[in-house]
Amino acid sequence: MYNVTRVVHAANGAGADEWTDAVKNIAAVAESSNALRRLVCTTLPGVINGGDLIVHLQFEDEMAWQTARDAVDDSLRCAAVDHFHGAEYSSGTTGRSGADAAGQVYRALFIRVSPGTPQDVLEEFERDLLRMPTHISSICAWRLSRVDAAIGHTPWTHVWEQEFTDLGSLQTQYLDHPIHWAVVDRWFDPECPEAVVHDRICHTFGNLTERLLTVK
Amino acid sequence: MTDETLYVIDRIVTKPGCGRQFVDALLDQYLPSAQRRGMTLADVLVSPPLWCDQDPNTLTVTWTVDGTAGWWSMTRQGRRDSTLRQWWDAMAPLIIERSRSMAAAAKDIEGLSNV
Numbered sequence: 001m002y003n004v005t006r007v008v009h010a011a012n013g014a015g016a017d018e019w020t021d022a023v024k025n026i027a028a029v030a031e032s033s034n035a036l037r038r039l040v041c042t043t044l045p046g047v048i049n050g051g052d053l054i055v056h057l058q059f060e061d062e063m064a065w066q067t068a069r070d071a072v073d074d075s076l077r078c079a080a081v082d083h084f085h086g087a088e089y090s091s092g093t094t095g096r097s098g099a100d101a102a103g104q105v106y107r108a109l110f111i112r113v114s115p116g117t118p119q120d121v122l123e124e125f126e127r128d129l130l131r132m133p134t135h136i137s138s139i140c141a142w143r144l145s146r147v148d149a150a151i152g153h154t155p156w157t158h159v160w161e162q163e164f165t166d167l168g169s170l171q172t173q174y175l176d177h178p179i180h181w182a183v184v185d186r187w188f189d190p191e192c193p194e195a196v197v198h199d200r201i202c203h204t205f206g207n208l209t210e211r212l213l214t215v216k
Numbered sequence: 217m218t219d220e221t222l223y224v225i226d227r228i229v230t231k232p233g234c235g236r237q238f239v240d241a242l243l244d245q246y247l248p249s250a251q252r253r254g255m256t257l258a259d260v261l262v263s264p265p266l267w268c269d270q271d272p273n274t275l276t277v278t279w280t281v282d283g284t285a286g287w288w289s290m291t292r293q294g295r296r297d298s299t300l301r302q303w304w305d306a307m308a309p310l311i312i313e314r315s316r317s318m319a320a321a322a323k324d325i326e327g328l329s330n331v
Contacts, residue, residue, distance in 0.1 A: 185291065189295070190301050
């Protein structure tokens with residue numbers, strides 16, 4: 001599976017009708033993109049550098065995405081959109097916690113690991129991220145992928161995606177669990193010597209209508 | 217958010233003869249901004265407990281914060297403050313190695329994990 005995620009920032013001067021029309025057009029283009037799975041959703045309050053709209057598309061392979069690419073990105077270039085950024089990536093480590101778990105919220109964290117980070121350190125960082133679903137029961141599906149191509153100002157290296165059971169759990173359990181603040185966050189905290197993420201992250205999320213992160 | 221006391225533990229191995237200089241800088245320069253971020257200094261332990269020009273010291277600096285809300289408030293303020301990173305960079309010539317880890321009382325572990 002080849003994945004494309006775009007984080008779209010609305011233009012400040014865009015009126016509500018203009019934005020609504022732009023979103024409808026973006027969704028229509030996504031619908032006709034031949035993506036096998038897709039999510040086009042407005043972001044929810046609380047995102048950090050997370051924009052106003054998430055466009056997430058999953059294609060059979062990279063070639064299928066390249067065929068759709070111009071139409072998809074052209075739909076994002078309109079007066080109602082200030083700018084967009086994002087990433088393109090093959091599916092990395094993917095998991096699901098249980099057959100009955102149903103996620104209501106899609107969340108994506110875009111990360112740039114500092115250049116020059118040794119491979120063994122990078123792998124330890126990735127292992128720590130992947131420990132989170134074991135401890136945080138509201139993560140019902142997850143995927144950690146290395147980025148093939150980044151779009152926008154920040155050359156993202158990783159996308160860390162989850163399906164959460166509900167918005168409240170993303171905003172409380174995810175932050176409050178010790179696996180987050182006592183284990184994983186050291187990679188992001190400039191006061192910790194282990195920190196490898198120094199650029200501003202993108203933490204974005206929106207409502208999910210169907211399963212998105214599938215295990216092969 | 218949880219209310220348990222959380223501990224931020226800095227372990228710093230200072231270069232020979234630099235232990236006292238580091239502690240002085242910590243108390244004079246780092247402590248005031250740490251307090252503004254909600255950190256309370258619980259202990260500064262020095263091992264071995266003497267200042268010696270020929271040997272390193274291992275310093276164990278223990279801070280407390282109030283619950284996960286206090287912890288996130290502390291770290292978010294710190295990330296916006298570029299002078300903190302500059303302070304650690306300025307201290308680098310005094311330091312052989314250091315670490316920062318998080319901890320909690322054993323009696324609080326179940327409560328912290330059951331969120």
